[in-house]
Amino acid sequence: MFTPQKIEHKFITGLILAVVLLGGAFSVGSYHHMRSVLEAEVRDKARLIFMHVDSIQNYVRDILRPAMYERLPSSFIIQAMSSSYISRKIMAPVNAPGDGTIYRRVAIGARNPQYEANDYERQLIDEFRRSGQEGFWQGYRTMNGETYYVMARPVRFVAECMYCHGRPEDAPAELLAKYGQKGFGKEPGTIAGVDFVGTSVPKSIGRVRQTILTYFAFFAFAALLLFFTSNFLFRLLVVKNLRRLNAVFRRNVDDGNPSVLLSRLREEERGDEIDQLVGGIEEMGEHLVAARSQLRDYAENLKKMVDERTTALSVEIAARQADVQLFVRLLEDMHRSRTRGQLWRLALPQICRRFGAESISYTCTMGPQSSYLWPENVPSPAPPADFVGMLTGGSCVASGPSVFIPVESSSGSAEGLLCLSWPSSAEAARHDHHILQALGRQLGVAAENLTAIDSLARQMNILETIVEGITDPLALMDANCSVLTSNRAARRLTAELSQGGKTDGNIISPFFDIQAPDCPLRECINRGDADLREVDLPSGRSFALSLYPVPSGSGRTAQIVVYLRETTREKQMLAQIWHAEKMATVGKLTAGLAHEINNPLGVILCYAGLLRQSLSAADQLADLTTIERHTRQAQRVLQDLLNFARPKATETGSADAGAVATSVREVFSAQATKKGASLLLDCPEEPLWVRLGVGEMEQVLSNLVINALDAVPEEGGRIRIQVGQAKGGRVTVEVADNGPGVAAADRPHIFDPFYSTKEIGAGTGLGLTVIYGIVTAAGGRVEIDRAADLGGARFTVSLPAAHFTAVTGAAGDGNTALEMKKEGPARARKEKR
Secondary structure, eight states: OOOTTHHHHHHHHHHHHHHHHHHHHHHHHHHHHHHHHHHHHHHHHHHHHHHHHHHHHHHIIIIIHHHHHHHOTTOOOHHHHOHHHHHHHHTGGGGOTTSOEEEEEEETTOSSGGGBOOHHHHHHHHHHHHHOOOSOEEEEEEETTEEEEEEEEEEEOOGGGHHHHSOGGGSOHHHHHHHTTTTOOOOTTSEEEEEEEEEEHHHHHHHHHHHHHHHHHHHHHHHHHHHHHHHHHHIIIIIHHHHHHHHHHHHHOOOSSOOHHHHHHTSOOOSOHHHHHHHHHHHHHHHHHHHHHHHHHHHHHHHHHHHHHHHHHHHHHHHHHHHHHHHHHHHHHHHHOSSHHHHHHHHHHHHHHHTTOSEEEEEEOSSSOEEEEESTTSOOOOOOTTHHHHHHHOSOEEETTEEEEEEEOTTSOEEEEEEEEOSSHHHHHTSOHHHHHHHHHHHHHHHHHHHHHHHHHHHHHHHHHHHHHOSSOEEEEETTSOEEEEOHHHHHHHHHHTTTSOOSOOOSTTTSOTTSTTOHHHHHHHHOSOEEEEEEOTTSOEEEEEEEEEEOTTSOEEEEEEEEEEOHHHHHHHHHHHHHHHHHHHHHHHHHHHHHHHHHHHHHHHHHHHHHHHOOOHHHHHHHHHHHHHHHHHHHHHHHHHHHHSOOOOOSSOEEHHHHHHHHHHHHHHHHHHTTEEEEEEOOSSOOEESSOHHHHHHHHHHHHHHHHHHSOSSSEEEEEEEEEETTTEEEEEEEESSOOOOTTTGGGTTSTTOOOSOTTSOOSOHHHHHHHHHHHTTOEEEEEEOTTTOSEEEEEEEEBOEEEEEEOTTOSSOEEEEEEOSTTOOOEEEOO
């Protein structure tokens, strides 16, 4: 029979074996680790020595030797100028006895026998020369009966070494005196010797052994401590708890009678504590199998109960899902409906089908009382006796097979009464009144929202009609200069100005850079005040721009109303009115001046004639001729002024603008050819009659062609006369050239008397003034701008067209006449064709 301590004995034996194996592995690993650490330390120490040597030699070559040559240019001091000598002297303390470290810089055939390479060092030099190796050689070597860890590197001659190791005749005299001819004849790049560093292994290994012994002693102490601690803890935590667990089995496994399980646990104990525990668990498993069978039977009964409850919940969930779907469809019906009647006609069938009712009706109490029924062929149910009480009570009321549901809005006021009817009272009673009441509230809210949406839509329609009815461009823009809405005029203007590229109604972008910080829209938003200004386009069109900020609820400006009104025509009309008034004033003034000046001129001519009769000297007669010529020239200018101030009566009749233009072209074609210019004519074949006499028409065109000939260059000039029919029953005659054109500053004064852009003496400045008087007297107008294709000035004369109808002669001889019908109050005038 085993004792209960058997498992403890097993644990102690296993623990001892584990400690022994772990100690051995720790010792071996520590030894190899310390050896690798030693080698790394030796390598680092050797590299440090080599770096120290390199630093010394670099210092001698780069600093000390140049400084000595600078101070003693004709001397060579080996103690201060030889890098090998100085490095050997400085590194001599490394070879101190007892330290275990050797440093040697040796060579074959060294000048100093002390630094002559021994056999081992010669082997290293030969190995470096044979292999050409540049790096370090490292390994273990035995020297003088002691093992050393050695690192060596080759030493090569460089160009700087040739001064002392090259040709003897180039070497310093001090070096020849000290060593004679020894150590010369070397070549750059050849291996001269080796730098050698060795570290004694026994001395270093001794330190490693001492460290390992110290670690092992510490490990042995720790192992003993672990052994006793583990044994104590195992007894305390494992053995003791196993015994308690066996005791629990014996105490708790009792079904009232001595069972097989309890009897087995109380039998004679075999094996250790674990075996006893396993046996008890097996017996417990058999007991649990029996208990599991009993639980399975109970679970089957419980499953039936759960299935029944699940079925009931599924029915309820399906009903709730149907309710949710009904509410969703009612919302869709509300969005599709435009009136209350349309809403009820869409909603009643869905509600009736959802609750399985026979019929449904709705009675509205808002405004004119109306009712809706579905199906429509069933009779309408009689209203309940307490109709008003149901509406004000706010709860569903069952009355036999019917349920009355108040339809309430969000404000609590009753919209109407909904009635659902089933075949029997039992079917009516099984429906949840809370769901029906929620349905009534949803329908009330939907009806109220529909009313609000309908009112809002009518107001929006009215507002849209007002905005679209405004003929001037109007737009609403936000703080980012984006268009929120615009009327048709704004979209049409943006499309016109962008040549169809934009139709967004942004009427700010054609005039300003909306991304710039000085954009007036941004300034208006920041300022919060209205902005009124005039804006112009390069084409000459002008507009009145008005910006009105729209404050938000917080008081900040978030939107801007942009209003644009074109003022181009207004400005032109005002300019024409101003010019007409000015010309009338100038006409009155010049008429008076002409009369006052003409009389003295007549006296001058009279006396000049008298003097001519009494003079005979040629020079005096020549002077008198000059006086008469200039006097008559002054009279011609005065006559032009009188013609402008009191223009002659317009010739009775009309003129074919195309025929007159053809005649003028023929007259001036020779003059144009002489100047090297081309005179072009563009007019239709059919006649274009204007209400202006032929003579006046010729005078207008002649003056314009003369001005064009004066403006074009001597060679390559181009003048174009174009006759066409314009809108509004008018005929236009254009005279354009490729001259310099009329400056913008001269255009307002171009029709003023005596205003001329020609050189002094080249004109009187009355030609355009006379044209203006003739054309305006005939009801026409004269405009000036720049010709887009030719680049020079373009004068456009617009005259009212003359209309004719055929009339049979009074004598009845078949002859016909043309009766001209003039627009306005002017009398009809006749002219034979």
